[in-house]
Amino acid sequence: MSSFLTRIKVIADREGLSVTAFESAIGASRGVFTRALSNNTDVQAKWLISVVEKYPEYSSEWLLKGEGEMLKPVLAKEDEETYLTPELERITNGEINTLKQLISSQNITIKSQEKTIISLERLLLSLEREIESLRNK
The missing domain is CATH 1.20.5 (Single alpha-helices involved in coiled-coils or other helix-helix interfaces)
Known part of the structure; x- marks a missing residue:
C-alpha cells in the first residue's frame, strides 16, 4: 500500500470518517481512494490538493512525503508557534x-x-x- 494512501487512511480515521465518507468530504467520486487502497495504485494530483485544502491542519509535507509532524503548529495570538496539546490532537x-x-x-x-x-x-x-x-x- 502506498505510504501516501496509508496517511490518507490515517486522516480519515482521525476525522472519524470511512474512506468513502472521506472521498465525499473532499468532493471526490466514490472509490477514488478506496480503489487506490485496494489496488495499491496512485490517485490524481487534484485529489491531493483537495485533501490539503479541505484539511489544512494536516501538514502537506507529512501527507505527501511522510516527513515532519502530522499536524501543523497552531499560531498563537502573538504569532508565536505553539503545538496542539495531546488532548486537542485527539479531537x-x-x-x-x-x-x-x-x-x-x-x-x-x-x-x-x-x-x-x-x-x-x-x-x-x-x-x-x-x-x-x-x-x-
Missing part, C-alpha cells in the same frame, strides 16, 4: 462539528428563552399596573 473534525451543532442548538434555546423572559416581564408589568390600579380605587 476530530467530526467532534468539532458535533460541538458546533450543540452550540447552535443551545443558542436557539437561549434565544427562545430570552423571548419567553421578555413576554413574562411584560405580563408581570401589566399585572403590577393592574394591581396598582385596583389599589387606587
Whole structure:
C-alpha cells in the first residue's frame, strides 16, 4: 500500500470518517481512494490538493512525503508557534462539528428563552399596573 494512501487512511480515521465518507468530504467520486487502497495504485494530483485544502491542519509535507509532524503548529495570538496539546490532537473534525451543532442548538434555546423572559416581564408589568390600579380605587 502506498505510504501516501496509508496517511490518507490515517486522516480519515482521525476525522472519524470511512474512506468513502472521506472521498465525499473532499468532493471526490466514490472509490477514488478506496480503489487506490485496494489496488495499491496512485490517485490524481487534484485529489491531493483537495485533501490539503479541505484539511489544512494536516501538514502537506507529512501527507505527501511522510516527513515532519502530522499536524501543523497552531499560531498563537502573538504569532508565536505553539503545538496542539495531546488532548486537542485527539479531537476530530467530526467532534468539532458535533460541538458546533450543540452550540447552535443551545443558542436557539437561549434565544427562545430570552423571548419567553421578555413576554413574562411584560405580563408581570401589566399585572403590577393592574394591581396598582385596583389599589387606587
